[in-house]
Amino acid sequence: MEHEQRLIILSRDGVINEDRGVIATPDDWVALPDSLKAIARLNRAHFRVVVATNQPGIMQGKLNVFDLNAIHKKMHEEVEAAGGYIEAVFFCPHTPDAGCSCRKPSPTMLQEIADRFEVPLNEVIYVGDTINDMNAAQRAGCQPFLVLTGQGNMTYAKGDVPDAAHVRVNLAAVVKELVGVV
Template sequence: MSRYVLLDRDGVLVEDTDYPHRPEDYRLLPGTVDALGALKDAGYRFVIVTNQSGIGRGYYDEAAFQRFQQLLFDDLAQGGIEIAGTFHCPHHPEAGCPCRKPEPGLLYQARDAFGIALEDTWLIGDHLRDTDAAKAAGCRGAILLAAEGPDLPQDVVRCDDLAAAAAYLLALDA
């Protein structure tokens, strides 16, 4: 049976340049392929759950989002990494949708599409709204990529970067 890691995108896999969507905004974060490769070797598959309110705000459209995704997919594929699925919230923050993190809707979409046992699943994000979504969805745990910042809620793990997060998850198997 597959196991999954839920991944925020901006600030976790690619640099968060403030609504990145143009090709020139695209920068894969260093160490991403190696970190995901280590998790893949341990049997993990990957699903992206990403707020993309830039669409609802009118900064870019779905096609631009998909083109940007393809840049990421192409880069990861070169490293032998596949993203099983992407679930994104295109809505304006004031739309009151059920999918914008910290709401759990995107995680439920992922669960339903792939049969993911959320209670056994970790999420990696770079904002508390990511880790709050994981808690709201009943995930096993959440990792916040942030070198420093406010005190964290209990059961949120802080790691410096994706490599450290991968090492943390791999150590759970040991």
């Protein structure tokens, strides 16, 4: 019997790894407790895991695409060491004032992911920690989850959370709700 695969999109900084401002080197990338195991649990429950991340440090000259690839190589290796797999990473290299259409809170990046994986956006779960994440998910029609890691506590305290968003303490709590014990 074949299992149906669902798509979950994760923001990177503040959801998978510590939000330390601009992550410019692999050494700057530090996984949050239990996030890597949570991704592995998603995979075992037949979720396809994709990352969507704003990376304005590229346009600001604080890192380049080679640096970003090295950071993501470390992320992939650590996720795989925990038994998980991230299928793709989508990123926007622009600053907020660049006027691009790919930067969250625009829904464009999420739409591109859904198109690439041939999944209707209303069936996609999106996990983020910022108001930009929640707005992108809401505009795209995804099922939003706000985690209180990264900037999530501040986002929640400001009351910027859309009514449709589920608020959970961290990615592991989201996964526990979605898949139970796997």
